Amino acid sequence: MLNKLKILLVYKGRYNATLKGPEMRYIALARALNSQGYEVSVAGYDFDTTVHSGFLNFIPINNLWQVFKAFMRSDCVVLHGGGPFLLMLSLLIGFFGKSTVLDNYVPHWVELDEVMKNQGRTTKLEFKSAFNVFRSLMGLLTFNMVIVANRRQQDLLRGMIAPFLRTQGFDRIEVIPFGCEPYTNRSREEGVRLLNSLAENSRLQSTDFLVGWLGGTYGWFDLSALLASMKVAFERNPAIKLVFFGVNEKQREEMLECIPVNIHGNLIFLPWVSFQERFAYWAAFDISLVWGGDGYENDYASRTRNFDCLSLGLPVIQNEDDEWGVRLKSSGAGMITSLESVSDDLLWVSQNEKALQKMHTAMKELAPEFYWERFSEHFASSVNRNKMSLLRRLTGALALMFVLPGIALFFLFGLLSR
Known part of the structure; x- marks a missing residue:
C-alpha cells in the first residue's frame, strides 16, 4: 500500500x-x-x-x-x-x-x-x-x-x-x-513592531512603504545594478524602505556604496528571523522584491521566496524570468519591471493603494494550486x-x-x- x-x-x-x-x-x-x-x-x-x-x-x-x-x-x-x-x-x-x-x-x-x-x-x-x-x-x-x-x-x-x-x-x-502554506490574515502593525524589535537602530513606521528582500543575497543576484537603479525611488519617496535579512558586514558596505549617502537610511539590515515565526514578521511588508542577474541563472531559476509570498498574499515586484514572470503577468499578483523602470514602478505602486490591494487579492487566489x-x-x-x-x-x-x-x-x- x-x-x-x-x-x-x-x-x-x-x-x-x-x-x-x-x-x-x-x-x-x-x-x-x-x-x-x-x-x-x-x-x-x-x-x-x-x-x-x-x-x-x-x-x-x-x-x-x-x-x-x-x-x-x-x-x-x-x-x-x-x-x-x-x-x-x-x-x-x-x-x-x-x-x-x-x-x-x-x-x-x-x-x-x-x-x-x-x-x-x-x-x-x-x-x-x-x-x-x-x-x-x-x-x-x-x-x-x-x-x-x-x-x-x-x-x-x-x-x-x-x-x-x-x-x-x-x-x-x-x-x-x-x-506554500494556506493564507492566514496577519497584522501588519504587529509585523512592523516585530521587525523593529530585531535591531535597536530599526525605526520603521507603519506609514512606511516596506519592501522585503525575503531571502539570501547570493552571488548570482545582481544587487549592485538594482540598488543603483532604485536611487530615484528612494529620493522621491523617503517612506520606501528596503529591508534585508542576514546580510554580513562586508556585503552591507558593498550595497551601501551603490547609493548616495543621503539615502542610506532607506536600506534596513536585520538579522534572520525564526523559520516558524517568519510570516508574523513578514506581514509588515507591502511588497516583496526579487531580482535575478542578467545571465543563465535567471533563465532557469525558481524563486522559493515567492512561494512564501503566496502564503502571505504578498505581491511581488521582480524582473522578467520564465516562471514567475509569466505567472505574475497572468494572475495580476505582482509587477514585472526592468532596471530602467524599477524606480518608476516602485514609486507608482507605493502611491497606489487600490492597485496594491488588487495584487494582494490575486496572490491569495493563486495560492491554493501550490499547497504542500x-x-x-x-x-x-x-x-x-x-x-x-x-x-x-x-x-x-x-x-x-x-x-x-x-x-x-x-x-x-x-x-x-x-
Missing part, C-alpha cells in the same frame, strides 16, 4: 530556527507526507526538536552507519545534493529494488557558474560545478525519477538525457514546484508510477562509466583554458 511507504529525505542542511530553501522544502514536504500516512525520515547535519515537532525521524548525516541503515530501511530515498558516498549508496539501494529520486530543484551548476562570472573562477568552484552536472546526469541515467521546479529546468534535463534515450526518459523528469498537500500527492503518485528494472538501472550505470572520461577531459580543458 502507498501509505505504508518509508520515505527518506536527504540534504546536508541544518534544521534549526533559520532555514534555507532546501530545508524549508523538506520540513514542509515531510509534514504533508506524514499527515497522509507516510513514515518520513530526514537526514541532515542537525535537527532542533524544540523548533520542529517530532513528526519525523532524524538521521545525522555524519554518522555513515546510521545513514546506510536508513537508506536500506527506506522504500524511497530523495536526494538533494550529496557527494560520492551518498550517490553510490543511492545507486546501490536501487539494485535492491528501492526507489531513488534526485531532487534537482535548481540546477546548482548554473548558479555556481554565475557566481564565478561575477566573482572570479576558482578550482574549487569549477570542481563543484562540474560535480553538480555529473550528479544530475547520474540521476537521469540511474534514478527512478528526477524532480525539477519548472518547464525550463525540465527542458534542460531532457536535453541532457536525449543522446542516451532520445525521448524515452522524458517522463521520468517531473515538474513539481515549491509549495498537492506537492506531496503529486510526489507520491510519481514515485509509484516511475519504476525501473534492474537491467535498465545497470545499463544506466554502465553508460555513466563510459561517458565519465569525456566529462573529465572537458573539465581538464576548462581548468587549462581559464
Whole structure:
C-alpha cells in the first residue's frame, strides 16, 4: 500500500530556527507526507526538536552507519545534493529494488557558474560545478525519477538525457514546484513592531512603504545594478524602505556604496528571523522584491521566496524570468519591471493603494494550486508510477562509466583554458 511507504529525505542542511530553501522544502514536504500516512525520515547535519515537532525521524548525516541503515530501511530515498558516498549508496539501494529520486530543484551548476562570472573562477568552484552536472546526469541515467521546479529546468534535463534515450526518459523528469502554506490574515502593525524589535537602530513606521528582500543575497543576484537603479525611488519617496535579512558586514558596505549617502537610511539590515515565526514578521511588508542577474541563472531559476509570498498574499515586484514572470503577468499578483523602470514602478505602486490591494487579492487566489498537500500527492503518485528494472538501472550505470572520461577531459580543458 502507498501509505505504508518509508520515505527518506536527504540534504546536508541544518534544521534549526533559520532555514534555507532546501530545508524549508523538506520540513514542509515531510509534514504533508506524514499527515497522509507516510513514515518520513530526514537526514541532515542537525535537527532542533524544540523548533520542529517530532513528526519525523532524524538521521545525522555524519554518522555513515546510521545513514546506510536508513537508506536500506527506506522504500524511497530523495536526494538533494550529496557527494560520492551518498550517490553510490543511492545507486546501490536501487539494485535492491528501492526507489531513488534526485531532487534537482535548481540546477546548482548554473548558479555556481554565475557566481564565478561575477566573482572570479576558482578550482574549487569549477570542481563543484562540474560535480553538480555529473550528479544530475547520474540521476537521469540511474534514478527512478528526477524532480525539477519548472518547464525550463525540465527542458534542460531532457536535453541532457536525449543522446542516451532520445525521448524515452522524458517522463521520468517531473515538474513539481515549491509549495506554500494556506493564507492566514496577519497584522501588519504587529509585523512592523516585530521587525523593529530585531535591531535597536530599526525605526520603521507603519506609514512606511516596506519592501522585503525575503531571502539570501547570493552571488548570482545582481544587487549592485538594482540598488543603483532604485536611487530615484528612494529620493522621491523617503517612506520606501528596503529591508534585508542576514546580510554580513562586508556585503552591507558593498550595497551601501551603490547609493548616495543621503539615502542610506532607506536600506534596513536585520538579522534572520525564526523559520516558524517568519510570516508574523513578514506581514509588515507591502511588497516583496526579487531580482535575478542578467545571465543563465535567471533563465532557469525558481524563486522559493515567492512561494512564501503566496502564503502571505504578498505581491511581488521582480524582473522578467520564465516562471514567475509569466505567472505574475497572468494572475495580476505582482509587477514585472526592468532596471530602467524599477524606480518608476516602485514609486507608482507605493502611491497606489487600490492597485496594491488588487495584487494582494490575486496572490491569495493563486495560492491554493501550490499547497504542500498537492506537492506531496503529486510526489507520491510519481514515485509509484516511475519504476525501473534492474537491467535498465545497470545499463544506466554502465553508460555513466563510459561517458565519465569525456566529462573529465572537458573539465581538464576548462581548468587549462581559464
